[in-house]
Amino acid sequence: MLDSILNILPDLNKAFFETLYMVAISLGVSLVVGLPLGIILFVTDKGLLFENAWIKQIAGILVNLIRSVPFIILLVALLPLTQLITGTTIGPTAASVSLSVAAIPFFARLVETSLREIDKGVIEAAVAVGATPWMIIREVLLPEAKPGIVQAITVTAISLLGYSAMAGIVGGGGIGDFAIRFGYYRYDNTIMLTTVILLIVIVQLMQVIGDGAAKAVNKR
């Protein structure tokens, strides 16, 4: 048994870093795009800083649209876009495109939810002080929602890890892909178990780090 594990170790190692790579890129992109999108979803709401029914509607529909497409379909549907951006449709870089597209609206909604938990009175008090909307976003909304946003990053990262397994369908590589190809299709339970345990360890690690970070920034 140890032998077979040792045998797959180089491949597993490669798969591990592919997964890390995919998750890191798509997490990065979803943060950069999803955070502003989440803020837009919140501040354009009725009675808030930039109340705007049109933007709210359009952003909301766009987010729901992407979120309602099953990831496996999104993955295939986005192949032309992937080709356009990365020049290929195979490999972890290519898979990162669809992963990012799926993660952006997911993260944006989580950001919106954590912003919604802020007491409206705190925002109002900042308005009464004479702060600009930009200042309120930067100095009130984001700091107040920080614990929630950190949790959202954790949840998004873990979801991305799960989704990245499906990337194998389009030859994306990674641990999930590895588990399916070597473990599932070849009925090799040792490999199957090893990869699953590895995934469990990664998820646990992410959760622990995320919870710790959320707790550290929570001053409530």
Added chain:
Amino acid sequence: MIEIKDVTKLYKVKGKEIVGVKNVSLTIDKGEIFGIVGYSGAGKSSLLRCLNLLEKPTSGEIKIDGIPITELGKKELREERLKIGMIFQHFYLISAKTVFENIAFALKAAGKTKEEISSKTNELLKMVGLENQKDQYPSQLSGGQKQRVGIARALANDPKVLLCDEATSALDPNTTKSILSLLKSINKKLGITIVLITHEMEVVKEICHRMAIMQDGEIIESGDVYNIFANPEKELTKTFISSVIQMDLPEPLLKNRKGTVIKIQFKGAIAEEAVVSELFQNFRVKGNILHGKIEYIQETPLGIFIMELVGEEAEVKRAISYIESRIENLEVVKQVA
């Protein structure tokens, strides 16, 4: 000076129009502490929030020091808000920022430099007595301390006006007292006009110069606090005052009285004169005090006594008319049986 002219605020809730504030006109003088009293839903909060345009009046005009704030553009309004501080019942501090940062936030909003912010914030911390808490987070503070941070934040840009939205309603009586005395000293020292709304008459009695009573969105009575306490006109006003000055007699006690029971009220200087003792010297009646209280409202005494007069009917009548000649306020609670 705050001039409120014909201000009406309507809300639309599920297609229905609800009146928040109805045709309110009011002038609040520079440097005074003005209290607006009413039950919840009376519209006092809406009215207060109209003063810094947290809520936009449906119609009417509000001028602060001659500036028609209801007409201002977004940018001018923001600049004007720097000059109108506001504190809240639930403080509304930024929980992710320290005490220092919460106060500094207001100064940052005014575009102050780092040095200015630091020195002014420290000065404010000293004024509200929180120098030792400056690096703590709001969750580590007591209610009274949180409100002090709120006050420091509100005063950061040297406002002309301080709006207090039920500022002491979430605090215990002792803390309320200390916050009120802080507000009083701020008003005296800095000459800031304070407008406060409350449902606690005690607060008004403690620090306000003038007051208004609101009901169903309208101001039903307004004037000098002392005068209103001494001569309330409207039923609601009387109810509010009785919450502070309890003068009810137990029913059995009143029933067993043989003489005439009168309630007299001494106002101002007369409270310090010896009207009662003169009464007993000049008339052959016996007095029996059933209830008595002297309240000091803005350092002016307001005395209220309930007294039983026993004696010959004609003499009692003469005694009563003597009191009436000296004191405006006499009420016969119970005629001789």
